[in-house]
Structure formats: C-alpha cells, structure tokens
Amino acid sequence: MSSPTSVPMISTPERLQRLTSLRLRMAAQGIGAVLLGSTESLGYFTGLVWHSSERLLGAVITSSDLVYIVPGFERSRVETLNHLPGEIKVWEEEESSARLVASLLPQGTHLAVDDAVPLFVYHALKQHISADRLIDGGPLLRGQRLRKSPAEIAIIQYAMNLTLEVQRKAHAMIRPGIAASDVVRFIDEEHRRLGASNGSTFCIVSFGxxxxxxxxxxxxxxxxxxxxxxVDTGCRIDGYHSDITRTYMLDEPTADFAKIWAIEREAQQAVFDAARIGATCGSLDDAARKVLIHHGLGPDYRLPGLPHRAGHGLGLEGHEEPYIVRGSTVALEEGMCFSNEPMIVLPGQFGLRLEDIIQMTADGPSWFTMPAKGPTEPFA
Structure with missing residues (x-):
C-alpha cells in the first residue's frame, strides 16, 4: 500500500461525526454526559491536544453541548489551539473544577468519566457527584476509537512508511564500533527530516x-x-503512531540465529493467517505459541520462547486496545489495527522480534508494511 503524496489529517467533519456517534451511544446506554480529560480521547473527539497536569483541562459532552473545562489563566492559550467550536468555561485557582463539571450535568443523569484521567480527578468528582452516578467511560470511548476510519488508516500508513524508510537508513549506517546511542540519534534526526516534527516517539537499538x-x-x-x-522505533503523524521492529545480522548469520529467525517469521505469519473478522484476539496469540511449541520452545511464557503477548493495538496511543493476548475474547472487526510481534527470547544469547502492523479490512488482514525477507535482509 502506498502513502499519499501529502500528509493526511483528520478533518473537522470527521470529528463532528465522531461526536454524533458518541452521542448516539450515550443515549443508547442512558448516559447524560461524558467527561474527557487531557487525554488522547480529548484530541480524538475535539481536536484539542493538551498535556495532563495537576489542573483539570478537558471537556464535557452532553446530548447537545460541547463545553471545555479550562483553568482561567489558560483560556487565552486554548483559544489559539485547534479545537471544535464549543463554549469555554473557566475555573480559577481557588475554585473546584469538579464543582464546575457537576454543574453541567443534566439533573440526575450519569457521568461517564474518561478512564485515562488521573485518580485525583475522580476523587474530586465524588465530592460533588454521588459515586453511583459516576461510571467508567473507558468502554464507551475506547470502544469507538477501536475501529479506525479510512482517514485514520491513511495517517497510520503514512507514518509507517516513514518509519520503514528510517529503518532502511539505520540498517545502512550500522558499522563496527558504532554506538547504539549514535544510531538512536540518527533515527530521531531522520524521523524529523522526513516529516515527523517531534522525531522518534521511542527507539530501542540493541546489539548482541x-x-x-x-x-x-x-x-x-x-x-x-x-x-x-x-531496532524498534516509531513516530507520530497528526497524533497517530507507527511502530516497526527489525532484527537481523549484517554478516553471514549463525545457524542458531537463522533457525530462530525462521521460527519467528513462521509465528508472525501464523498470527496474520489467524486474523479473520470475528476471530478472537486470544486466538491469534494462541496461533503464535502453537508454532513455538511445535519447534520445542515455551510453552506458555517460558524461555526460551515468547515472554509476552503477541501484539497490541495502535492508533493515538502506541499501545492501546485491542491487545493480542491469551484469553482475550475481543473479536476482530474491520478497522482494528494492531502489532504482530511474537518475540522469541533465548536468555544469554539473543532475542529476535519482527514487528509489523496489521489492519483489519472487510476481506481480512492487510499489512501496513511487508514483513522482513530474511535473517540478513530485513526488508521485503
């Protein structure tokens, strides 16, 4: 899949449609209002991006209104930032932001609280809203964010293509004596040069x-x-993450490495092949472990073998639902995006992780980036 020639962005009409969908789900569940904190969900629904602090800045969404909750001295800054139209209500330093939130609730209704807000926000709300009216907003908010729209898919694809090119450049510059920190720095610089304004969101470079x-x-x-x-790294484009891992040898591979590389790639392919609409996320993790057991690795989380889940969702958060983990009954749906990375660890020797991201289409799984070709050929 090729990326667009310009950086895609989420449009105002799409954010308005997100609010409409949220309100329909609120009505169906009898929820009078939703409180968003300074979280990824705030950006998802309103476009406003703000870093969390000890002061609540967020938004209350009701069936008809979008109201921003803002510390008084931050109002002028918020007004300069991108966000959907909505009333801004401020609270001053000696006032209670929780009291302000409570005043906006329709009489007697439930408030769904963003599950990513700090605990102190919830405790403050309990002083003004009875606990039985406060409900976990996570299923409501994350349930909607779980399925990516075509616009979101396009942004993730753009970010993935960018990081894949950075991975290629990093592979080409590694030479005897080079420091891992120099490779990390190079990857950050290349992410920035190619269009990720904040550089790498993370970067792991390990040798031996x-x-x-x-x-x-x-x-x-x-x-x-x-x-x-x-090398495991990624960046963000318009808030959306990329994430790619490659493990390889620059010289002729040892027999042990070539063997484990082939098993890793087989396990990764087994996850892809198991990814069908309606399949549970747990069944994908099972598919990876079945391959390892067949080759005498594991079982379960035992080493040598796979010490963690086989993958994680990806979107506005680098790790989000759906999680490709044993026992998960979450069923795959069109628009879900998740990593495929059933790492194999041989303690005291080496670890081998191949990570690419899958998107679920109506016809089944599709790669954002094609898997590695071989133990000395990390790119298809």
Missing amino acids: ETTSLPHGADGEQFYQPGDVVL
Missing part, C-alpha cells in the same frame, strides 16, 4: 546479547561484527 532484553538495556553498547541487531 542485549537483544534478549525485550525493551533494551541501560548503558552504552557498541556494535561488533557478528552481533545480532535489533
């Missing part, structure tokens, strides 16, 4: 035995001939 640590090691590393290389 440290590749067996799934999220990398502290301290500096230097590449030596014969080392296994693991």
